[in-house]
Structure formats: structure tokens, C-alpha cells
Amino acid sequence: MTAADDKQRQEREALAAELALGVLAGEERRAAERLAATDAAFAALVDAWRERLLPLADAYAPIAPPAAVKRAVEARLFAPATRFMQGGWWNSLAVWRPLAIAASLVAIVLAGVQLYDPPAGEDRPLLVAALAAEGGPVRYLAYFDQGRDQLTLTRVDKPPAQGRDHELWLIAGGNAPVSLGVLGREEGISLAVGSGLAAEIAAGAVLAVSDEPLGGSPTGAPTGAVIAAGPVKSF
Amino acid sequence: MSLDSGEIDRLLSRIALGDRQAFSRLYDACAPKLFGVCLRILRERSQAEDALQETCVKIWRNSQSYAGGSQSPMAWLVSIARNHAIDVLRARRAPAVDIDEAIGISDPGPDPERNAIISDETRRLTACLEEQKPERAEALRAAYVEGYSYEELATRFSVPLNTMRTWLRRGLMSLRECLERQVPE
Numbered sequence: 001m002t003a004a005d006d007k008q009r010q011e012r013e014a015l016a017a018e019l020a021l022g023v024l025a026g027e028e029r030r031a032a033e034r035l036a037a038t039d040a041a042f043a044a045l046v047d048a049w050r051e052r053l054l055p056l057a058d059a060y061a062p063i064a065p066p067a068a069v070k071r072a073v074e075a076r077l078f079a080p081a082t083r084f085m086q087g088g089w090w091n092s093l094a095v096w097r098p099l100a101i102a103a104s105l106v107a108i109v110l111a112g113v114q115l116y117d118p119p120a121g122e123d124r125p126l127l128v129a130a131l132a133a134e135g136g137p138v139r140y141l142a143y144f145d146q147g148r149d150q151l152t153l154t155r156v157d158k159p160p161a162q163g164r165d166h167e168l169w170l171i172a173g174g175n176a177p178v179s180l181g182v183l184g185r186e187e188g189i190s191l192a193v194g195s196g197l198a199a200e201i202a203a204g205a206v207l208a209v210s211d212e213p214l215g216g217s218p219t220g221a222p223t224g225a226v227i228a229a230g231p232v233k234s235f
Numbered sequence: 236m237s238l239d240s241g242e243i244d245r246l247l248s249r250i251a252l253g254d255r256q257a258f259s260r261l262y263d264a265c266a267p268k269l270f271g272v273c274l275r276i277l278r279e280r281s282q283a284e285d286a287l288q289e290t291c292v293k294i295w296r297n298s299q300s301y302a303g304g305s306q307s308p309m310a311w312l313v314s315i316a317r318n319h320a321i322d323v324l325r326a327r328r329a330p331a332v333d334i335d336e337a338i339g340i341s342d343p344g345p346d347p348e349r350n351a352i353i354s355d356e357t358r359r360l361t362a363c364l365e366e367q368k369p370e371r372a373e374a375l376r377a378a379y380v381e382g383y384s385y386e387e388l389a390t391r392f393s394v395p396l397n398t399m400r401t402w403l404r405r406g407l408m409s410l411r412e413c414l415e416r417q418v419p420e
Contacts, residue, residue: 010408017407020314021375022321025384029325047306049407052414054310055357056379057317060275062267069270069284070262073291078255134253171254176245208252222252225299229253 012042020049077134126235129207131228139228140183142207149198151180153189160185160211167212169222172200177208182216203234238264243308251298258295266291269316276320276382286323290316321382363413371406378403 018024019032036043127144139157144150153168160166165184168191169177181191193201208229210222217223238246243264249257269290273283293315301311364372374388383391389399 014404014407017411018403021378021403021407022317022382023378023385023388023403025325025386044305047304047310050310050314051307052360052411053379054307054313055354055360056376057268057272057309057313058357059376059380060268060271060313063271063274064267065270065284065287069287069291070259070266073262073288073295074255074259076288076292077258077295169252171249171252171257174245176248177252204256206252206254206256208254210252221248226252231255 013045016042016045017049020046020053127201127203127232128235129230129232131207131209131230133228138230140209142230142232144193144198144201144232146198149193149195151191151193151201153183153191155183155187155189163214164224165212165214165216166209166227167216167222169208169210170197170200171206171208172202173205175200177222179217179220180207182212183209201232203232205232206230207232240308243312247298247301247308247311250295251302261294262291265312269312272313272316273320275380276317276324282323282327283320286316286320290319293319317382324382325384359414359417360410363410363417366413367406367409371402374399374402375406375410 015032015035019029019036024032036046127146129142130138131140131142132138137157139155141154141156143152145152151168160183165182167182168180170180171177178197180193180197183189206229208222208226210217210226211224212222213224238260243261246257246261246264250261266287270283270287273286273290274280277283277286294312297315301308304311306314364375367375370392374392377383377391378388385396385399385403388403389396392399394402
């Protein structure tokens with residue numbers, strides 16, 4: 001390593017420390033932030049400094065914020081979807097029952113099951129979910145047939161990009177996401193759910209779809225962007 | 236903070252999947268600390284409330300980038316709050332009011348409950364700061380905790396800007412050496 005290299009390395013290290021500490025201002029701060037956004041090695045130096053300096057944050061005494069802040073945050077993040085979902089028609093059984101039945105009919109046709117087999121007992125609650133991007137359009141409709149432990153999805157938007165797959169995840173209660181399977185490229189998808197997991201598909205659980213490499217996540221946990229998510233609703 | 240780091244980590248991975256319940260739990264657990272950060276740096280309640288709101292929106296939107304990184308959850312959360320508050324601080328020109336006035340209470344002093352559990356990291360960092368010249372250690376702490384710029388620090392410590400820069404840069408590098416000495420590889 002030449003003296004010039006060494007000097008440059010020290011300069012980057014000092015700049016990373018200054019950015020993490022927060023002492024830079026104006027154009028110096030902006031330039032360091034741009035470097036962190038575009039240079040992963042520099043960003044890692046900044047992260048390491050944030051970790052080193054974290055004990056200084058003990059000086060920040062926790063102070064309860066007014067409740068209005070949480071309401072404002074949730075309204076900003078979730079309001080369009082919430083309005084959409086609480087806007088009458090969304091909660092209406094008259095809309096959901098035909099949609100769910102249509103979805104299950106697609107599944108029945110795909111599975112080669114005879115059509116006269118009724119889709120679900122009329123007295124059993126319908127478990128359905130609409131999976132949408134944050135503030136975006138619905139991308140998948142899901143219907144869970146409790147009699148057969150079968151989850152039926154209808155894709156109502158673009159298929160996965162070439163060389164990618166969509167993978168479905170269940171988040172129940174406080175548990176980590178569990179994969180329910182890779183969705184493939186068909187518009188109608190039917191997945192058999194193991195009885196252990198089937199019990200966890202209930203109102204309040206969340207279904208989410210992530211963008212993954214072909215064949216699904218290599219790690220058993222989501223690795224790509226979440227393209228759609230939605231809560232399971234019971235009717 | 237009522238949740239441990241592993242629990243916050245799990246909540247963040249669920250937030251990355253769009254789980255709103257997890258977000259609500261994380262907010263309840265961490266917002267007081269993050270509000271403490273914003274209030275201390277901005278020293279003005281309504282600005283601190285706005286900053287907390289922006290911080291939480293960024294946490295939701297950037298949670299996927301956290302999942303791919305190597306930072307501890309608290310370092311990540313506190314950095315988002317400090318960065319945003321410092322951005323607001325740098326953008327405004329008004330003089331800061333007294334912190335007690337902003338919080339609306341007198342300084343409660345060190346929180347005995349928090350101080351009962353001093354982490355190894357805190358003990359190491361404190362020991363390393365003590366190795367430094369007192370005014371330099373003080374400047375480093377003030378830079379982090381209050382969000383002061385080099386310029387503000389130079390004024391407050393009555394030294395030229397370049398002197399302050401040299402103090403902090405040397406201070407930071409010797410801090411790193413000291414910490415590395417204390418953690419056997």
C-alpha cells in the first residue's frame with residue numbers, strides 16, 4: 001500500500017466517523033451521504049461507526065410522545081388502503097362471496113375436480129384476503145378452503161419478472177414468516193396447506209408475497225421485496 | 236425499552252413484510268426513545284413530534300434495507316431518528332431554546348432503571364472516552380447527543396473550527412483503537 005492509498009483510506013474512515021457522529025453540515029454532509037448511498041464499502045464503515053457510538057445514545061431519556069403522533073403515522077402509511085378496505089363494498093359479503101367462489105372455481109377447474117362439488121360449506125366462515133402493494137393496486141386475491149386446507153389465489157396483476165418467482169408467506173401472531181409456497185406464473189394458483197399451518201390461517205393473520213429468485217427463497221425467509229400483503233378476513 | 240434486541244429484530248423482519256401489527260408493537264416499544272432523540276436534538280416539541288413522525292415513516296419504508304444490512308436494530312433505529320433530527324436542525328436557523336423548557340420538566344437526572352443495566356458496550360465506550368483529554372471527550376459527546384456541527388462546537392468550546400475538527404478526528408480514531416484493544420479478536 002502506498003502512502004497515498006493509506007492517506008485516502010484514513011480520510012474515508014474519518015469521513016465515515018464524522019457522518020455517523022453527525023458533525024458535518026451543508027454540502028459536506030450531503031456529499032458524505034451521497035457517498036454512503038452509492039459506495040457500499042463506505043456505507044459499511046458508517047454502519048460500523050454507528051454501532052461503535054451507539055452507547056452514547058444512552059443519554060437520550062425516553063419520553064412518551066403524544067398519542068396523536070402514532071395516529072398520524074398510521075394514517076399516512078395506511079390510510080389509502082384502510083379507507084379502501086373499510087369503504088363498505090370491501091367488507092360486503094355480497095362482493096366477497098362471488099369473488100371467493102369464483103376463485104375456488106378456478107382452483108377446482110385447475111385441479112380437475114368435478115364442478116358439482118360445492119366450494120365450501122355455507123355455514124363455515126369465508127376466509128379471504130386481498131394482497132395489495134402499499135398504497136397500490138390489489139395484486140392477488142386469496143381464498144382459504146377450510147374443508148380441504150386448500151389456499152386458492154388469483155393473480156390480478158403482472159406475473160413475476162423473467163427469471164423470478166413470487167413466494168407466498170404466512171405471518172401469524174408473533175411468529176416469523178412461514179413460506180406457503182412458490183406461486184408460479186399461472187393466474188389461478190392452488191396450494192395445499194399442511195394441517196399445522198392451516199390452523200394458523202385465521203382472521204388477523206397476514207399473507208404476503210415477496211419477489212424471489214426462481215424456485216423461491218434460498219434461505220427459508222423472504223429475501224426480496226414484498227410486492228403485496230394483506231390481512232386475512234373472516235366473513 | 237421493554238423489548239430486547241432480538242425481539243426488535245423479529246418485529247423489523249415482519250415490518251419488512253408489511254405487517255402492521257408488528258409496526259404498531261415496534262412503535263409502542265421504541266417511540267419514547269426515538270422521541271427522546273428528536274426532542275434532545277431539536278429542543279422544540281412540535282418539531283420533535285414532526286421529526287418522530289418522519290422517522291417512523293422511514294422505518295416502515297426502509298425496513299427492507301435493514302433486513303439486508305448488518306446493523307443492530309437499535310443502531311439502525313436511533314440513526315434514522317438522529318439523521319432526520321440533525322437534517323431539520325441544520326436546515327433551520329433559529330437559536331435553540333433550553334432543553335428543560337422544551338421537555339417541559341426539569342432534568343430528571345439519570346434514569347435509575349436504565350442505569351442499573353449498563354451494557355458492556357457502554358462500559359467500554361465510557362472507559363475509552365475517559366482516556367481522552369476531558370474537553371475532547373466532552374466535545375465528542377456533545378456532537379453525538381446534541382447533534383452539534385463542527386461550527387457550533389467550535390463556538391461553544393471557544394476554539395477555531397480547524398482545531399475542533401482536529402480534536403474530533405483524532406478523538407474518533409483513538410476511540411476506535413481503544414475499543415479494538417478492548418475486544419480481543
